[in-house]
Amino acid sequence: MPKCTIDGKEVEFKPGENLITVAKRAGVEIPVFCYHPGLSVVAQCRMCYVEIEKMPKLQTACSTNAAEGMVVKTQSDPVVKGRAGTMEFLLLNHPLDCPICDKAGECDLQDNSFGHGSANMRHTEERRTYVDVDMGPVIEKNMNRCIHCTRCIRFGEEVAGIHEMVAIQRGNNIDITTIDGNPLQTEYAGNYADICPTGSLTLRDFRFRKRAWMLKKTSTICEGCSKGCNMEIQHEGNVIYRCVPRENLEINKYWMCDEGRMNYHYTQDEKRILNPRSGATFIGWEDAIQTLKDQINEKPLTVLVGSDLTQQELENILEYTKNYHKGSSVYHFGTEGVFTSAQDLPVDKILKMKSKTSNLNGAEKLGIKSVQEMKSASDVVLVFAGGRANVQSVTKKLEGKKLIGIGVYSLNEAESFSMVLPSLSFTEKDGTIFNHQGIEQKLKRAIQPKNTIKAISEILMLTANKKVKVGAN
Numbered sequence: 091m092p093k094c095t096i097d098g099k100e101v102e103f104k105p106g107e108n109l110i111t112v113a114k115r116a117g118v119e120i121p122v123f124c125y126h127p128g129l130s131v132v133a134q135c136r137m138c139y140v141e142i143e144k145m146p147k148l149q150t151a152c153s154t155n156a157a158e159g160m161v162v163k164t165q166s167d168p169v170v171k172g173r174a175g176t177m178e179f180l181l182l183n184h185p186l187d188c189p190i191c192d193k194a195g196e197c198d199l200q201d202n203s204f205g206h207g208s209a210n211m212r213h214t215e216e217r218r219t220y221v222d223v224d225m226g227p228v229i230e231k232n233m234n235r236c237i238h239c240t241r242c243i244r245f246g247e248e249v250a251g252i253h254e255m256v257a258i259q260r261g262n263n264i265d266i267t268t269i270d271g272n273p274l275q276t277e278y279a280g281n282y283a284d285i286c287p288t289g290s291l292t293l294r295d296f297r298f299r300k301r302a303w304m305l306k307k308t309s310t311i312c313e314g315c316s317k318g319c320n321m322e323i324q325h326e327g328n329v330i331y332r333c334v335p336r337e338n339l340e341i342n343k344y345w346m347c348d349e350g351r352m353n354y355h356y357t358q359d360e361k362r363i364l365n366p367r368s369g370a371t372f373i374g375w376e377d378a379i380q381t382l383k384d385q386i387n388e389k390p391l392t393v394l395v396g397s398d399l400t401q402q403e404l405e406n407i408l409e410y411t412k413n414y415h416k417g418s419s420v421y422h423f424g425t426e427g428v429f430t431s432a433q434d435l436p437v438d439k440i441l442k443m444k445s446k447t448s449n450l451n452g453a454e455k456l457g458i459k460s461v462q463e464m465k466s467a468s469d470v471v472l473v474f475a476g477g478r479a480n481v482q483s484v485t486k487k488l489e490g491k492k493l494i495g496i497g498v499y500s501l502n503e504a505e506s507f508s509m510v511l512p513s514l515s516f517t518e519k520d521g522t523i524f525n526h527q528g529i530e531q532k533l534k535r536a537i538q539p540k541n542t543i544k545a546i547s548e549i550l551m552l553t554a555n556k557k558v559k560v561g562a563n
């Protein structure tokens with residue numbers, strides 16, 4: 091492998107790698123604004139200045155590829171001076187509203203200003219102001235905080251596949267806005283807030299709900315479709331405040347869709363059933379388990395399992411029916427019109443898949459057949475679901491049968507069931523899922539479940555055991 095030297099350290103590189111990537115490998119962080127590894131390189135902001143031996147002027151590290159024998163300095167006097175000059179320019183028009191800005195604590199402008207800016211400004215002119223356009227339900231815009239890095243414009247064109255953000259006017263009058271001031275069209279708009287290095291584009295769903303530094307972070311997987319985008323659930327005090335994408339170059343790169351980003355809301359919705367319920371009445375767990383036992387006895391059953399459940403939950407259900415209800419049939423369900431992974435095709439050229447559940451592939455790996463193959467059903471049907479599977483698509487097929495729901499259900503769905511036993515959502519459990527590519531991934535528990543709901547494994551254990559006394563979760 092060829093080698094170059096960065097701040098006195100010899101580093102190997104692959105041909106084509108830029109100095110930012112190579113320096114990072116050597117443990118040297120070069121500050122950036124316009125550069126993003128998932129977007130084209132434009133070298134506009136001039137924040138990533140480095141000094142390269144035998145080159146007369148400072149160079150931008152994002153647009154310079156490493157070369158054999160290259161000697162790079164990232165901390166020399168000219169570099170420090172150059173970056174301070176860039177910061178001074180970038181802050182000419184920036185308001186002093188960090189204390190009330192939602193980006194504070196995770197703002198590249200704040201961090202780079204602290205790390206590389208100068209304490210003195212020579213600027214005496216008035217700062218410019220803007221009337222902001224309405225960018226739709228996902229993103230709020232504060233143009234006066236913009237540093238014209240054009241990451242947002244490039245994201246639209248290069249990733250979301252929609253040319254909807256533009257720079258109009260030039261110089262001091264430049265305005266980064268949407269075409270004709272229209273609201274954003276993309277279904278991937280949340281990424282604009284992630285990539286904006288300042289508080290110019292922020293997520294409406296998260297604005298002013300929690301300071302960024304107070305959030306705890308759990309690395310997990312989105313359950314919104316079979317893509318299995320890697321993401322982080324950010325939470326505090328057992329409340330989820332937002333979900334953001336995590337880098338996985340094999341699956342979602344740096345991005346996630348808005349549907350997946352906002353999906354967590356149903357887990358905290360006031361309509362979610364959090365106590366066992368018989369008919370329209372909430373009951374205790376002791377009564378619920380006894381009623382369940384009385385109704386299913388040891389008869390063969392039809393059991394429907396959502397393809398939004400984890401491998402462990404599906405295995406537990408298969409084991410339980412095999413041992414306690416011999417002759418039962420188990421079918422998976424999830425998305426209308428998508429019964430097999432062969433039918434699970436991409437919805438767009440970005441990320442979204444047709445299957446709205448995360449583990450269709452996993453259910454198939456366990457040999458569970460699709461609900462489409464169900465010819466008849468037992469009088470009592472158990473319906474297990476994790477929250478994303480389309481329950482109404484199966485309950486409407488089973489009119490006249492007594493349906494018992496075990497899993498994550500809303501009050502609206504409860505009408506189809508004679509009884510509901512509430513269980514854990516994807517934010518409250520650990521488990522394994524397989525995405526549409528067959529890649530095995532892990533769900534991680536982010537928050538503690540309410541003590542009135544129980545894991546499917548516990549519900550099955552209590553149902554199987556004639557003597558166990560029911561306690562709190």
Ligand code: SF4
Nearest residue numbers: 236237239240242286
């Ligand atoms: S809005 Fe944000 S991402 Fe877009 S150009 Fe301005 S600073 Fe960059």
Ligand code: SF4
Nearest residue numbers: 312314315319347350
């Ligand atoms: S594409 Fe699918 S897995 Fe990825 S964020 Fe969207 S819903 Fe979630």
Ligand code: FES
Nearest residue numbers: 133135136138152
């Ligand atoms: S990060 Fe290199 S010029 Fe902007």
